[in-house]
Amino acid sequence: MIQSMTGFGKHVVQLPTKKITVEIKSLNSKSIDLNARMPSAYREKELEIRKVIANSLQRGKVDFNLYIEITGDEASGQVNESVVKQYMNQLKSIANGEDIQLLEMALRLPDAMRTDREDIDEEEYTAILEALKGALTEINTFRSEEGSVLENDFAERIKALQTLLEKVLVMDPERQSAVRERLEKAVQDVKAEVDANRFEQELIYYLEKYDITEEKVRLANHLDYFVKTLKSKDSNGKKLGFISQEIGREINTIGSKANYAPMQQLVVQMKDELEKIKEQMLNVL
Structure with missing residues (x-):
């Protein structure tokens, strides 16, 4: 039974504070040509994820997308207070304005927010692999x-x-x-x-x-x-x-x-x- 190299698969896993979505799309190619997009925190797992995809799909131009959406109270970044205050003081010296207006402008400037790199959560990574497996099942069904x-x-x-x-x-x-x-x-x-x-x-x-x-x-x-x-x-x-x-x-x-x-x-x-x-x-x- 032959399979097409064209296909699409998507799978979603809901955790207590995060929603993990994996999407995979493939088109025809002479060999496996994989383009992976994922949060920087999971780049160290990219080779492992690529291997799983390559073993399942074998050939094709493949786009892999991993989305992690925070749905609970957990924050993905924090305000860099010292930098924001410096921006506001500089803006005050240039032009008069209300503090709230200056704050809005300062938050748009570089380094106003900082994101602390966190270690990979094993439970979360297991959920990602589960979502990947589900997406691969869907795309292979589509291909068949x-x-x-x-x-x-x-x-x-x-x-x-x-x-x-x-x-x-x-x-x-x-x-x-x-x-x-x-x-x-x-x-x-x-x-x-x-x-x-x-x-x-x-x-x-x-x-x-x-x-x-x-x-x-x-x-x-x-x-x-x-x-x-x-x-x-x-x-x-x-x-x-x-x-x-x-x-x-x-x-x-x-x-x-x-x-x-x-x-x-x-x-x-x-x-x-x-x-x-x-x-x-x-x-x-």
């Missing part, structure tokens, strides 16, 4: 649901390619006959004597040069292998991408060898279906 949609789309595209390949198989004898007739007519138009045996040898060589039997067999095998890989338990985005490249290679070769307009039209339709698969493949984990 998106992956299911992609899987159905891939299955339809592959089925369309198999149908087009069947049309190519049916059309191939007609194509070979048309190529042969076109060559014979070209020789007749020249109105020159041609050695029948030599002409037959050249004709066989020409038809063999444009024979697409191997390409048809390989393309059918690649399509079957794609379906088999799609149904595997693991999400194999990179493997499916490699198979898509091989499918494209065989389609291109058939197109270059076709030398027959109706078959080339089928090849164009096959390329269109494959291009849609490749576009969606960028989102597969």
